[in-house]
Amino acid sequence: MIRINLLPFRAARKKENIRRQVFIFVSLFVLIALALVYWNMRLGTKLEEIQAKVEETRVELAKTMKAANRVDQIKKEIATLEKKMAIIEALEKGRMAPVEFTEEMSRLIVADRMWLTRLSENAESVDMGGYALDNKTVAVFMTRLEKSPLFTEINLNRLQHATQNEVNLKNFDIKCKKAGVLAPEPKKTTKKKKKK
Numbered sequence: 001m002i003r004i005n006l007l008p009f010r011a012a013r014k015k016e017n018i019r020r021q022v023f024i025f026v027s028l029f030v031l032i033a034l035a036l037v038y039w040n041m042r043l044g045t046k047l048e049e050i051q052a053k054v055e056e057t058r059v060e061l062a063k064t065m066k067a068a069n070r071v072d073q074i075k076k077e078i079a080t081l082e083k084k085m086a087i088i089e090a091l092e093k094g095r096m097a098p099v100e101f102t103e104e105m106s107r108l109i110v111a112d113r114m115w116l117t118r119l120s121e122n123a124e125s126v127d128m129g130g131y132a133l134d135n136k137t138v139a140v141f142m143t144r145l146e147k148s149p150l151f152t153e154i155n156l157n158r159l160q161h162a163t164q165n166e167v168n169l170k171n172f173d174i175k176c177k178k179a180g181v182l183a184p185e186p187k188k189t190t191k192k193k194k195k196k
Contacts, residue, residue: 101150108144113137121178126151129173131162138172151176 101121109116114137116130132138138159145154154176162171 104148104150108141108148110137110140114141125175125177127175131164131169131171133169135159135170138170142174145174145176150179152179153177
């Protein structure tokens with residue numbers, strides 16, 4: 001019978017399998033290492049892109065904030081200018097008011113029959129006093145005041161006899177409200193009815 005020694009063949013085969021497994025292991029290791037290096041490089045590139053975008057966004061944000069601050073400053077300046085314009089308009093309107101008031105008063109006075117010795121005004125009312133030759137002159141003056149567009153609620157507070165340089169006169173005090181000024185409304189009082 002012929003004997004064949006298969007041990008060296010098995011050993012060679014075993015070595016070949018080990019070499020193949022080592023090659024596969026090393027190849028897989030190198031392949032995984034290359035994949036990891038590639039992935040790392042790709043992530044690094046993405047990270048750089050993101051950092052560049054973040055920096056660009058920061059620059060744009062700084063520009064936008066600067067522009068927003070400038071806009072706020074311009075809004076404040078516009079508001080200040082609008083206030084100044086409103087003040088100027090009010091002054092322009094108010095500038096002619098004393099002239100118009102004086103002109104109206106000179107038109108309302110009964111010429112050569114009366115004269116004012118006191119005239120004071122505030123935001124709501126006008127208080128005046130003076131002398132007239134007779135009661136009829138005071139009545140005509142009050143009628144003119146009532147017809148005037150500047151005054152409402154004309155009240156004769158005092159009318160009395162006075163003598164100046166041996167001339168008999170009538171001393172009067174008149175109070176009236178300025179037109180367009182609303183009188184404050186009286187407060188309503190509510191009474192509770194008692195239940196029986």
